[in-house]
Amino acid sequence: xxDRVGRRSLGSxxxxxxxxxxxxxxxxxxxxxxxxxxxxxxxxxADPPEDPARWVxxxxxxxxxxxxEDPSLYARIFAELVDHLARRTGRKVQFLQVQSNAAMVEAMxxxxxxxxxxxxxxxxxxxxCAGFVPFAMMAAKDGSFGYRMEIVTHPGSGITKVEDxxxxxxxxxxxxxxxxxxxxxxxxRDRFGLLAGxxxxxxxxxxxxxxxxxxxxxxxxxxxxxxxxxxxMIARGMIRAEDLVVIFRSEPFPTSAFGHAHDLHPxxxxxxxxxxxxxxxxxxxxxxxFAKHDPPLERFVPIRYDETYAIVREIDxxxxxRYECR
Numbered sequence: 596x597x598d599r600v601g602r603r604s605l606g607s608x609x610x611x612x613x614x615x616x617x618x619x620x621x622x623x624x625x626x627x628x629x630x631x632x633x634x635x636x637x638x639x640x641a642d643p644p645e646d647p648a649r650w651v652x653x654x655x656x657x658x659x660x661x662x663x664e665d666p667s668l669y670a671r672i673f674a675e676l677v678d679h680l681a682r683r684t685g686r687k688v689q690f691l692q693v694q695s696n697a698a699m700v701e702a703m704x705x706x707x708x709x710x711x712x713x714x715x716x717x718x719x720x721x722x723x724c725a726g727f728v729p730f731a732m733m734a735a736k737d738g739s740f741g742y743r744m745e746i747v748t749h750p751g752s753g754i755t756k757v758e759d760x761x762x763x764x765x766x767x768x769x770x771x772x773x774x775x776x777x778x779x780x781x782x783x784r785d786r787f788g789l790l791a792g793x794x795x796x797x798x799x800x801x802x803x804x805x806x807x808x809x810x811x812x813x814x815x816x817x818x819x820x821x822x823x824x825x826x827x828m829i830a831r832g833m834i835r836a837e838d839l840v841v842i843f844r845s846e847p848f849p850t851s852a853f854g855h856a857h858d859l860h861p862x863x864x865x866x867x868x869x870x871x872x873x874x875x876x877x878x879x880x881x882x883x884x885f886a887k888h889d890p891p892l893e894r895f896v897p898i899r900y901d902e903t904y905a906i907v908r909e910i911d912x913x914x915x916x917r918y919e920c921r
Contacts, residue, residue: 629920632726632857639901641726641857643864652860656684656867657707659691659699661714661851662802667692675879680710683870684863695801696771700725704920709856710867715907716773718852722900724920728864729852729900731871733885733892740896741847742823742888744774744782747807747839752816757787757843764796766806766818773848773907775803779819781913782845804828811838823850823888830887849903850892871895 628634632641644650658677660669670690681688691708693699696717702708703725713721713729721727734740746765748754754763760783768775776799783789791797798815800806806818807825811834822844828834853871855864872895876882885892898904911918 628723629726638899640722640728643861644858649858650860651706651709651856651858652863653686653709655687655689656680656709657689657691657702658710659693659702659708660712661696661699661717662693665804672881672884675881676874679874680867680870683873684866696720696769700727703727703856706856706858709859710854712851712853714772714851715849715904716775716777717771718900718904719908719911720771720918721852723918726857727852727854728857729854729898729904730868731853731895732850732898732903733853734850734894734896735890736893737890738896739890740850740892741890742774742821742850743847744778744819744843744845745822745825745841746779746817746819746843747810747825747841748817749810749813749838750840752813752840754817754842755840757783757789759842760789760795760817762795763816764798765791766798766800766809766815768800768803768806768820770799772803773910774821774845775806775819777907777910777914777916778845778848781910782843785913804833807834807839811835817842826889827884827887848906849898850888852898852900852904853895872897 628641634640635642658673658680660673662669670692673690677688677690691702693702696714699708699711699713700717700721703711703721711721711727713727718727718729722729732740746757754760767779770776780791789795800809800815800818803820803824806815806820807828809815810818825839829836855867859867874895876893882893
């Protein structure tokens with residue numbers, strides 16, 4: 596029952612967001628994979644290699660998660676999931692601490708990364724340039740999902756509405772981030788007529804927690820962030836709710852995509868999928884951490900990249916983003 600509810604919740608939310616973006620003049624876009632990959636079934640992700648000799652079947656699986664915060668923090672939070680994957684696959688699973696999404700993409704493209712949770716903004720780049728195959732994301736028990744992009748400021752900044760950003764500095768996270776750069780850039784341009792460099796000064800902090808702390812400590816007058824990161828930092832006592840003022844909140848976007856490299860042995864890939872979906876969330880630190888989202892993230896649900904992340908590809912198209920694979 597939950598799966599049916601989840602699909603309805605996911606579908607209705609994406610339709611609503613698609614309608615919003617269509618009103619801004621944005622349209623879907625199909626992007627070709629890097630020539631090293633093939634997609635015979637038209638689902639926009641790389642197929643496994645035809646030659647079984649090219650299937651990868653490592654004794655140690657390397658896994659990582661998008662570095663929206665301190666990577667060492669995620670190594671601790673994901674320890675229970677890593678242990679579960681190790682038990683289910685019979686392999687050693689190593690959590691790789693990375694400092695950027697670009698490093699994640701390069702590691703998977705080079706064959707050094709087998710499993711990953713890519714943030715929504717970096718997912719299309721990973722799919723097209725690194726052969727990433729997304730198959731799951733986190734959602735609430737009832738199937739609701741998503742995070743919102745927020746533009747925040749601090750009390751006393753003199754910024755009370757989006758239009759007040761004119762002539763001010765706005766902190767982004769990184770150019771591959773959906774909520775930390777792509778979505779706010781497009782919305783500021785198309786809805787409010789504000790262009791980076793002309794109407795406001797963009798700076799890049801590197802990560803969401805840097806931007807949030809920067810505004811809370813008044814190093815930046817404003818920043819574009821993901822509300823889920825802000826909520827978790829408040830829950831941990833890293834900042835106080837009153838340190839930030841939200842002046843804009845978007846419609847919800849899909850959460851990070853979990854998947855594997857396209858060239859994993861098909862049996863190993865199948866076991867990994869099964870392991871993720873039967874991971875026991877109840878009563879562990881992993882569950883407590885992601886319950887801090889709104890809505891809480893309480894299970895892994897299956898996804899289709901071509902459908903679930905269409906909205907992210909549409910934003911990229913609006914910004915003229917090209918997935919250049921080196």
